[in-house]
Amino acid sequence: MSRPDRENLERPRQLMMAALDGEISGEDRGVLxxxxxxxxxxxxxxxxLQRVKEVTSTMALTEPPDEIWDDYWTSVYNKxxxxxxxxxxxxxxxxxxxxxxxxATGALLAETDxxxxxxxxxxxxxxxxxxxxxxxxxxxLFTRRHDPYKGVKR
Amino acid sequence: MNLPPDGPGAGAEVPAxxxxxxxDLATSDRDLAVRVRGGDAEAFxxxxxxxxxxxxYAALGLVGSHEDALDLSQEAFARAFxxxxxLDPERPFYAWLYQIIRRLCFNFHRDRRTRRRYMEQARxxxxxxxxxxxxxxxxxxxxxxEEMRERVREAxxxxxxxxxxxxxxxxxxxxxxREIADLLGIPIGTxxxxxxxxxxRLAEVMEEQS
Numbered sequence: 001m002s003r004p005d006r007e008n009l010e011r012p013r014q015l016m017m018a019a020l021d022g023e024i025s026g027e028d029r030g031v032l033x034x035x036x037x038x039x040x041x042x043x044x045x046x047x048x049l050q051r052v053k054e055v056t057s058t059m060a061l062t063e064p065p066d067e068i069w070d071d072y073w074t075s076v077y078n079k080x081x082x083x084x085x086x087x088x089x090x091x092x093x094x095x096x097x098x099x100x101x102x103x104a105t106g107a108l109l110a111e112t113d114x115x116x117x118x119x120x121x122x123x124x125x126x127x128x129x130x131x132x133x134x135x136x137x138x139x140x141l142f143t144r145r146h147d148p149y150k151g152v153k154r
Numbered sequence: 155m156n157l158p159p160d161g162p163g164a165g166a167e168v169p170a171x172x173x174x175x176x177x178d179l180a181t182s183d184r185d186l187a188v189r190v191r192g193g194d195a196e197a198f199x200x201x202x203x204x205x206x207x208x209x210x211y212a213a214l215g216l217v218g219s220h221e222d223a224l225d226l227s228q229e230a231f232a233r234a235f236x237x238x239x240x241l242d243p244e245r246p247f248y249a250w251l252y253q254i255i256r257r258l259c260f261n262f263h264r265d266r267r268t269r270r271r272y273m274e275q276a277r278x279x280x281x282x283x284x285x286x287x288x289x290x291x292x293x294x295x296x297x298x299x300e301e302m303r304e305r306v307r308e309a310x311x312x313x314x315x316x317x318x319x320x321x322x323x324x325x326x327x328x329x330x331x332r333e334i335a336d337l338l339g340i341p342i343g344t345x346x347x348x349x350x351x352x353x354x355r356l357a358e359v360m361e362e363q364s
Contacts, residue, residue, distance in 0.1 A: 014346040017353075021324060023331055048357040049350075055306050055360070058299070061211055061326045064220055072206045072228065073199050079232035 187243035215322030216259035309359040317352035
């Protein structure tokens with residue numbers, strides 16, 4: 001569809017919305033009335049949209065119980081505090097686990113009685129774990145964020 | 155508090171108290187934001203008190219369940235405080251907060267596991283306002299209306315996120331097109347187009363019903 005065609009379609013739609021929401025100027029109201037008088041299909045569509053507006057105008061967001069406001073700030077503060085707590089715990093856990101693995105692997109590989117294939121398996125396990133970790137981290141931090149199709153629903 | 159030179163009540167034509175309150179509110183938001191940037195939790199608490207209801211209703215409109223709206227709006231405030239150094243005191247605080255709320259809510263929806271939970275446990279988040287006199291005097295009309303509202307409510311829950319958001323901001327938060335455009339950083343034309351698409355889908359549902 002060419003740009004002028006799109007604009008020709010968009011204009012009446014925007015005017016109908018502005019009319020329904022009481023945001024139409026006197027001049028635009030005249031333009032809309034002219035369009036509605038000239039196009040029966042558009043007039044019918046406008047009437048349908050008016051009915052939608054009528055129904056949605058009779059609805060309201062549910063009021064929550066009053067008590068939720070009393071502890072609201074405390075909950076926000078707790079979330080903030082726990083966020084910091086989890087962050088520190090996660091960092092510490094990653095560092096300690098990495099340190100432990102490094103030393104454990106070093107100690108196992110230095111073991112002279114251990115068969116060679118077990119040493120290779122331990123090395124492969126360690127390397128594979130690192131690769132998986134790096135892959136997941138890359139997907140979480142970069143690929144998913146820049147995926148142009150992430151909003152597409154199957 | 156910043157009082158006008160002549161103090162409140164001076165000048166019969168201007169509602170002085172309202173003017174002072176409005177000035178105070180506008181000044182305070184900026185002042186609080188400056189203090190929040192410096193890590194002042196008490197100042198942030200004041201901003202939470204001021205915007206908690208709005209944040210909750212914004213989240214409710216986007217996720218449709220009370221518990222999740224409460225949790226996500228609180229999480230948004232917690233993240234806002236964590237990201238306080240990016241807060242610009244010269245810009246409206248709520249617009250900045252709203253961006254955090256909507257990002258959280260959209261991510262919440264994208265997580266298929268939470269979406270399923272949401273679909274299963276969601277309580278009616280949109281309710282009928284007090285019915286009019288004509289409806290009360292005609293029970294049949296009232297029932298038909300209620301059925302229609304139920305269908306529309308279901309259809310609203312199935313709307314694409316951006317369209318549903320627009321409908322909520324316009325219909326139930328009562329924002330003007332300009333305010334919505336400023337809040338989301340999009341042209342007014344886009345606001346109207348998304349509203350049109352949302353209402354068009356609802357109109358189709360209502361046509362089927364009738």
